[in-house]
Structures are given as C-alpha cells and as structure tokens.
Amino acid sequence: MSTFALLLSQVADALSQSALLFFLGVGLTLIFGLMRIVNFAHGALYMLGAFVGYSIASWSGSYWLALAGAPLVVGLFGVAFEYSILRRLYRRDAHAFLMVTFGLALVVGEAVRLTWGSDALKVPPPPMLSGVVFLLDQPFPVYRLFLAATGIVVAVAIWQFLERSRLGLLIRATSQNAEMASALGVDIKLVRSGVFGIGCGLAALGGVLAAPLVTASNGMAATVIIDAFVIVIIGGMGSFVGSLIGALLIGFVQVFGNYYAPDFALAFMYLVMLAVLVVRPGGLLGKES
Amino acid sequence: MKGVTRLVWIVIAAGLVLAPLGLPPFAMTLLTEAVILGLFAMSLDLMFGYTRLVSFGHAAAYGFGAYASGWLLLHTGMPLLFAVFAAALLTGVLAIGVGWMCTLATGVSFSMLTLALAQLLYAISFKWTSVTGGSDGLAGIPRTIGPFGFAALSSKTGFYYLALACLVGGFLVCLALVRSPFGAVLRGIRENEAKTTALGYNTRLYKIAVVAISYGLGGLAGALYAPFAGFANTELLFWLLSGQVLIMVIVGGSGTLVGPVLGAAFFMLMEHQLSAWTEAWALYFGLIFIAFVLFAPEGLWGLATRLRRPARPGP
C-alpha cells in the first residue's frame, strides 16, 4: 500500500519534472526545426523569464500576471534579436548562429546578474497552488500537480497549433522547404521572427513556472541549457514529438535516479543520451544527421 | 612587405624571450597565464579551425590535465617536468575514447556530446572527493624540482620559459600537422566531409585522431596551469571555460593557429582591463564577441592580414 503510494507520488513528481523539461526542449526544437538554428541562449532566456516573472509578481502581487507577462516580454525580446541580428546571418554557416547565440547567453546572463543581483530570489506560488494534497497517504505539493497539468495542456495546445492552425501549417511548410514556401507566398522572414519569438517565450514560460520550485538564480541558465539540449538530442533535433518523449524520459530518469542512486543521478542522464546516440545518431525521432 | 612581417615576428619573439628581464612580477604572472591559455586556444583551433569539429567541452581537456598533473605533483613526488608531460599524455590517450564516442554523431550532436562528457567530468570532480578534493579542489600544488635536483624550471621565471617552450613546441607540432598530408585531409573534412569519405578516406579515424591530439595539447595547457596557479578546482572543468576558449579562437581568428593565441592574450587583457573599470566586463565582452561574429568572422588575425594586404581578390 505505502510502496504503491510512494511510487505514485514519484510518478507524479517525474511528470511535473518532465513538464518543466518539455517547456525548455520544445522551444529549442521548434526554433531548430524551422530555422536550423541551435539557440545556445535558450537557458539564459529561461532564466530571464524567471527573473522578469519575479519582478512582475512582486510589483503587481499577481503570480498569474507574471505567468502571462514574462513569456510575452521575453518573446518580444526574441523577436527583436532575430530581427536585428540573426537575420544578418542566414547566408552564413550554422556555426555563426551558435556563436552569436552563445554571445547572447553571456550578455543576458550578465545583464540578469547586474539587474537582479547574485542572490537567488524566491517567487511564491499563488495561495491556491501552495500547500499539499495527499496522493493516497503521501503528501504531494499542489504546485507540482499544477505543473504536470500545465505541461499536458501546453503540449496538446502546441500540437493542435502545429497540426490544425493556418500559422502552424505555414511553420511546417517553411521548415520542410523554405524556398518552396517562399515561392508559394509565405513571408518566411515574418514566420522566422515569429517562431523565434514563440520559442523564446516558451523558454521564459518554463522559467516562470520553475521559479517557485527552484528559486530564480544565476546558475539556472547553465544547468537547464544542458538539460534542454539533452532532451532535444535524444528526441531528435527539430521533432516536436521527440522533445516530448525526450522530456518524459529524462524527467523520469532524473526523479528516479535522484531517489534511488543520488550520487549517479547526473551521470544517468548522459548515459541515456549516449546510448540513444550510439543506436540512433540522429535521435529517436530525428533524421540521420 | 615580407621583410616587415619578418621584423614584426622577430620583435615579438625577442619580446617574449626577454620579458622576464623588464616586466614586473605581476605582469609576468599575467603573461604566463596568457601563454598557457594561448596553448589551450591553439589546441582547440586544430578541431574547430581546421576540421570544423566544434567542441563545447574543451574545458574537459584543460581541467583533466590540471587535475592529473596536480595529483601527480601532490601525491607522487614526481618532478614538475615529468608530471606535466605525463598528464598531457594521459589526457591525449583518454581522448581517443572521447573521440570515438563523440564522432558517433556529427554536427550539433557532436558538440553536445563533447559538452555532455565535460559536464560528466565536472560532476565527477565534485563527487570523487578522495582524488579531486571535491568542491575545494586540489590546493598547494608544488612545482617539484628534479630530476637530479634540476630546479631551473621551478622558479617563477623558469616556469614562464617552460610554458613558452610548450607553446612554441605545440605551435610547431600543429603547424607540421596542418601542412602534412594528414592536414590536407582535415581540411577536406572541414569543407565537405561526405565527399572526403567518398574519395576513400575513413574520415572517422581522422576525426578521432584530431580529437586526441587536440585534447592532448589542451591537457598540456591544463597540466601547466595547475603548478602555475598552485591549485586545480572544478571551475577548470566548467562549461563556461569551454565557451570562453571558443571565443578566444574565434575572436583571434580560427584556422590560423597564431590567431587563437592572439585571441587568448586579447581575452586576458580585456578581462583585466575591463574588470578594473567596470563590474559588467563579461557583458561587454559578450557584446564584443557578437560584433566579431557579425562583422569580422575572420578574427583579429584575419583583420591584421587584411590590413597588410588590403586588395585581396575575390572571396
């Protein structure tokens, strides 16, 4: 009975962790799928989202406003960055993007440190989401349940958006053949700006959602960028479903690894990635790279 | 024009050799560190500049070399010279495995695998306290004299010359490498790997070899750093250093060997100057780096060459 309850709460925990990872991975993979850009600044934008969320929440007193505002602010910042800098690089090789977004990661990281200081900041969850519920006899934070639910909602929303909406169709068309899409009258410049913005906004959403759990700190960018890449590489660069699978896999590996073998938890993640790449160099759902 | 270039080289060489006579101790410390970082950046250029293998985890080589030489100096009483080279050799040999694993993938996945392995090492350096000293790292690393009481390299000046000799030696090795038949194949892989394979080269073996050599030289730089600073800590394995060394290579000018050394010196200078002037130095450095990628992808060395030969035909 109590073993089962423990297992249940662990699964719930892993699901909420997977949700957080999914917000990270999906933005990265969306941007890569469309633009063939590896956005190294993704972790920094996630962190920026957490801090902007903190400021909005402490200014307005509303967590919900922060949840809506931070992705918007960071998304617009992403659009501006694409418009002013990335756009100059489409004719260059892929490494130029890597370098520029790496530079952006440094700049954002420093800007955050200078603006908000080096201390970790706590973003309290809204009252209705604080506290615990009991899963059978195990106490479990309500906020983590909320995360898991949000993850499912966002995953379904993005999926429907890509599959059903007109804009989603444009995005898929452009990512499969940009020249053809352009010839058919798609304004690919606009689509690229938009997708880059959406990707950055998703990173920020992940940041705000994570903030009540992990506190907003300067170190969070480095850890999450690696997690994000691991997920996307396991799933296959550019594959939406792949990022979902990768996030679930790593979420479970992290939570169960932490519980049963805390000393090796970090190593498990890399071992999983290595194993996947040995078997399928392009990732689980990726094309051969 | 050629005479002028040669003259510049002679002045630089003479300056480096004679530096200990004129510079204050504090400047010598900076210069020694720049020389070590220069070797580190140059080692990455073999992979990035000549083969287009982007390592995001080059700190693994540096940090591993530093911990290895530090451990040998602390625990075995091995003389400085031997410990440094043993550590470099060990790094290079282990990097064959790194190369084997990372070259399973190509492109971005390759880069992420190098990063993942480096982070794994970083995690191990925290956990394996009995060897690495955990989050404290290894401290009080001596520059053990010997063999036979040979002490010339263990003084501050002597150590500078050791580092300089390693840089020059490393440069000559790299130069021979990139100008050899082996180097020609590396450039082929850089420009069109599929075609290189189709011509009958087993490109994966070449890539593994270049990873091993590059990591070995990076390990040499790290092995020098530990006895130079007297410590080795987890920061030497952190991904930030991997990023910084990539910046040095690009800002200096990739695919030139000399450029990255210049880039390392520039990085040191900027860090030192900007940090004295503003707390936000890393921010400005990031902006400078973005500007280089956008407007001067050929780097400092490329800019210098462009100034020397203004009318270069075609792309």
Place this chain on the structure above:
Amino acid sequence: MSVPLLELDGVTRRYGALVALDHVDLKVEAGEVRAVIGPNGAGKTTLFNVITGTVRPTAGAIRFAGQAIGRRPSHEVCRLGISRTFQITALFPEMSARANAQLAAQARHARRWQPFGGNKIFKEARARADAALEQLGLSGIADCPAGLLSHGDQRLLEVAMAMAQQPQMLLLDEPTQGLSVEETAQAVDTLARFLKASRMTVLLVEHDMEVVFRLAHRITVLHRGAVIADGVPDAVKADPRVQEAYLGGFD
C-alpha cells in the same frame, strides 16, 4: 568470354515494402562504357549506392575484379579501384581545382596518413592531379577555387577527381545534371574525347538520351528496380518493352 570487371548477381535492395532493386544481374567488361537508364525511381541511384558500399544490398552478391564487395564500407570499395561522381556536385568549394584533385589522388597513397612533412606524397599526388585535370581539359583553371568554376567545369572536375585516383572503373552519376544545353554539349564533347583516349571502364547513369547514345557502348534498362533490357544502343532503342516503360504503359 573473359571474366567481367564488375559483376552483380541477383542484387536486391528493399526499403521496407519498397523494392528499390529487384534481382539485378549486371556484367560490365573491362574497357566498356555501360549506361544504365530508366524512368525516375527505377533504382539507378540505389544501384550506384549498392555498388559503392554506401548502401548494403538486402540480398545478392557483387564482385569487382574477382573480389566480393557487397558488404564492404564505401572507403574500402573506393580503395579497391571504383571511383564515383555524384548527381549533385560535391566539391571542396574553397580549395583550388588542383587541390581538389590532389586530395582525391592522395586518398590512394599508402602513406596518406602521414602527420608531418609529406613533400614527396604531395608531389606524387600533384602529378596525378595535374594529369587528370589535363585529361578533362581543365589545366587552364587548375588554380581557380572550385566554388567559382562554371557548372560545366565543376561537373568535369568531379570526373577529374575520380580519375586522379587512378581507378579501374568509373561510376558517373548523371554527369550533365543541371547543365544548360550548350554546357551539356561541351561537357559531352570533352567526356567523349576523354573516354576514347583513356579506354576507361565506365558505368554511367544518365537521363539525357542523346548523351547516353553518344557515350555508351551498351545500355541496361531498369524499370521498377528490375532489368528489362540489356544490349547495344540500337537494339535497346528498338525494344518494345523499353518503349512501353518510357511511355508509361507498363501496367
């Protein structure tokens, strides 16, 4: 009859339910120029990929100069003496035409690995590269970066690179793909002259029938992965099954 240089025996390649090659038998004699033709999707490129080791056959055997090569990786097949060009131009764009050919020549050198010096290796490779460029009439543009050459010259440079490897057999995948009418005419003139002078064994895939009839000694026709005709150009031209396949009434 002598032993053929290249021999395919019942070679089959499946991709899931799709049969890209269906029990293909093929014999190419030394000194012969053989064209493989067929409608789109007939399996021509798969055939090349199977011979060069890029793709493994699902079943069947391939022998080259008496050795089984069906299970060998592509760089080994290449070293045994089969050099190929690609349908889509693949060059080292920033290197000169000569450097391109030189790198190709070096691949056959026993000491291609040498990590230092290498003047002697470079000299030999350069001599072979220059000879190959000469054969394809490219000596004049040897120092030009490959990326800046005209399309026609780029296609010929690919052939020169294959020749610099001193192969026993050459596989040409649509050598006039993407060329204009005039460029095609010029390139075919050069190729015809070169083939006549060198007496090279060639397997050629080509869409353009005029090119095929001009260059090939024998023609093999593939349709849906299977060989439906094999013979001298005039016989193949007259074969009703071939006409049917090309007119699309094969169902």
